[in-house]
Amino acid sequence: MTVVARDVDIVIVGGGIVGASCAYFLAERGAEVLLLEAGRIGREASGVNAGGVRQQARALPEMPLALESVRLWADLERRLEVPLEYERCGDLRIVENAEDAARLRAVAARERETGLALEWVDGAALRALVPSIAPGVLGGTFCPTGGQANPLRVAPAIGRRARDLGAIVWEGCPVRALARDGEGFALDCAHGRVRASRVVLAAGAWTPIVAEGLGARLPISLFVPQMQATVPLPPVLGTVLLGFTRKLSMKQMRSGAVLVGGGKRGWGDLVTRAKGLAAESMRLGAVDAVDVLPHLRGVPALAQLALRRRAGAPPRRHHDARGGGLQPLARARAVERGVPVRGLSRPALALFNVLFLCFLVAPVVVIVLVAFTPEGWLKIPTTRFSVRWFRAILDHPEFISAFRNSALIAVAASALSTTLGTLAALGIVRHRFPGRDLVQSFLLSPLMVPTVVSGVALLYFFSRVGLASTLTGVVVAHVIVTGPYVIRTVSASLAGFDRSLEHAAMTLGANRLQTFWRVTLPLILPGVSAGAVFAFIVSFDELTVTLFVTGPKLVTLPIRIYNHITYITYITDPLVAAISATLVFLTIGVVVVLERLVGLDRLLGTQ
Known part of the structure; x- marks a missing residue:
């Protein structure tokens, strides 16, 4: 006995623009509709065509439909709530x-x-x-009245809207057989047997194959x-x-x-x-x-x-088809010669860059000099250097333990925030839903709320739920603080992402998970990697929020350094400088290893 998977009023076979549109307008009128598509909605001829919305150059019997479509197109983006270009x-x-x-x-x-x-x-x-x-x-x-639209967007958007209106949409569900069943029809598909009062065949070039079960021969090639x-x-x-x-x-x-x-x-x-x-x-x-x-x-x-x-060899466009000739190339050469072009000349820009770089590097240079001084203070100029304070780190196991705690928390927090932040960015950028802007503002609010306020709020909440002064609580707090960095960087990658590449992959047979893993993720990996790096750095350096949520048994390196400086006379303590210099050297080492193994240009997407 064959199990009846569904008993409906109308079955539509084929999820191209014709089938999806039938499902949408029927569902809008309250009909019970089931849309069956062998692959993905709008991924065959309806998704890979020139995208023309034309009335001329059509068969004359089609002309009334073509003229009516002009009225529908004018309002379609608003009705579907999706940009169709x-x-x-x-x-x-x-x-x-x-x-x-x-x-x-x-x-x-x-x-x-x-x-x-x-x-x-x-x-x-x-x-x-x-x-x-x-x-x-x-x-x-x-x-x-002629025009154009993006075919990769249209049929999928209509199919999604049909589903929102109550239509049942089965993708990856080819119809194996179609026959009359009393006054209705019976269809055998990948999900079982379906009975329907009426059937719409909109399977494009596959329609004659499906119609054979009804004894119909359609002249479609x-x-x-x-x-x-x-x-x-x-x-x-x-x-x-x-x-x-x-x-x-x-x-x-x-x-x-x-x-x-x-x-x-x-x-x-x-x-x-x-x-x-x-x-x-x-x-x-x-x-x-x-x-x-x-x-x-x-x-x-x-x-x-x-x-x-x-x-x-990245391509360079030298010709401006609008009549600009070689303007972009000429502009580039003018800058190379130091000719002012709507702003500072090259020497002025170079001087500004040097000064800005010195401003950034100077504190690091001072820290390194202090770390290698043999005395307890920095003397400039000096010709004497020593590793005395680096050896002194080994005499303070509390710093080594704090470093281990910070590294563990930073790894856990960056892994969680990268995963959750990437998923949140996908949801915010890819989907429109009520309150989306509010959700986005809420997820990014840790960037705007003072860390002291966040620390007090988390302390109050964690005290109620038993997470205060625990490793789990600290990791959760760091995920809240670092998550916005991941969301921002991944969102930036997704904003310029060409979704036609995903559509092409699914057209070639990939499912959603395969498409994400093999197409989407590699292309947004620079944004994900940058977000992960930001999350790790922010978590490792986090002090204010950690002071509120941690306890005496779980001390991170920033807290240990803060406590150490608080109880000594000179802030420029060479021991703290040695610890800081060690972190600088470790960072440089990681950068060198990444450059050798992967390449920073490739990792950050600048190549």
């Missing part, structure tokens, strides 16, 4: 010879009869619309268009370009990258879901793009850019 920038369908111009005018006349607004542009009007267009382009039809993108460029396209003489589409995304498509074919397999690029199609697409938009000549493709970066 939608822009109503218009689209321009271009021709390159007189024969095609006559044909396009006839096509445009039929499209206007459906209610579509189209304007023929040529000559000066054409050049005003796209100044960088090739001289060989004669003209075209401009549709002001597989077509795998491929696209290519440039590196981010200054604005070169203010509208979407559509080819009429040649198969071509071009649009510039908000990132600055120019996306080139238009029907050049790749290859794919419905059964294995394997897909790939065709080199000749890539070449032809690049040729068409450069012919229509000569500004793209010589612009490297993204793949070429990646190879250059791996080879250690």
Whole structure:
């Protein structure tokens, strides 16, 4: 006997933009909906396309739907509460010879009869619309309601909103069989058997396979268009370009990258879901793009850019497509020559940097000199040096014990704050929820609240729950103090993170955990590493809060040094200076080891 996993009113097979939209609007109207997707929502054709929101160049029976979609797009970002990068920038369908111009005018006349607004542009009007267009382009039809959006965002956002409205969404749940069951339908899927009164087939190229169980033969075949993108460029396209003489589409995304498509074919397999690029199609697409938009000549493709970066040659953009010519390069050379460019000259900047560096390094130099003095005070100038005070550290086991306590607490606190802070940053940056700003302010409040106030509050709270004067209490207090540093650094890494890389990984079959471990974490690792380093340093040096929450049996190194200085005559005690110098040398040693083993540029993400 087959277990019925779900009995619903409507089942939608396929989680592309059509299926997700059906689920969203049906759920909005209170229908009981189950959305079944074999992979991830919006990760097949709906997520890897040119992102055009066009009305012209469609089959005439589609035109009423295309016109209605314009009204929906205008309000979709507000309804979904997610930025979709939608822009109503218009689209321009271009021709390159007189024969095609006559044909396009006839096509445009039929499209206007459906209610579509189209304007023929040529000559000066054409050049005003796209100044960088090739001289060989004669003209075209401009549709002001056309536009573009980011396909990687749209379908997933609609699917999430459908779930919020009550739709049941099963991802990773392919349909194995579909058959009639009395007056309804029965579906066998990865989660069991489902019965439904109505079924919507929105599985794209897989729809004919699913429909075979109903005895239906649908004339749908597989077509795998491929696209290519440039590196981010200054604005070169203010509208979407559509080819009429040649198969071509071009649009510039908000990132600055120019996306080139238009029907050049790749290859794919419905059964294995394997897909790939065709080199000749890539070449032809690049040729068409450069012919229509000569500004793209010589612009490297993204793949070429990646190879250059791996080879250690970061790309430099010398040409400003907006007409600035060699301005960025000229500006750099002017600074190299010491020519004032909107600010201080190079010598003045160098002097400022030297003075600032001296201000930072001077206290460390004084500490080291005091540590090596043979007397009990610092005498400048001096030619006598001794390790007397470093040997004296061994005569004070309380300092060694305090160092051990500080290191243990700092390791534990930095590990916990790095883990929790990274998760908090992911939640704050990636998700929108009521009170998000309040949560963020609360998590970052230890940076703004005076440490004395934090110490008193934690002492009062820990006394009530039994954590006062315990190792656990001190670690928890340090996590509260150091957590904001991790949240800030990881949030900064996530703010510039390109989520299309995650979407690409999931499209290729990775689950969420694999995507995070193999794609997200390596890319945000510089921010995580910097946060961990900050957390360790702040925890190791923490004094004020620790004074309130620790006890006489758990003394950290800052407290031990504070107590030692309090009971001697001279603050410049060489013993304390020797301990401080030892910490400086240990820090330098750690930096040298990290540089040799990993490389600081790689660890901190500056390479």
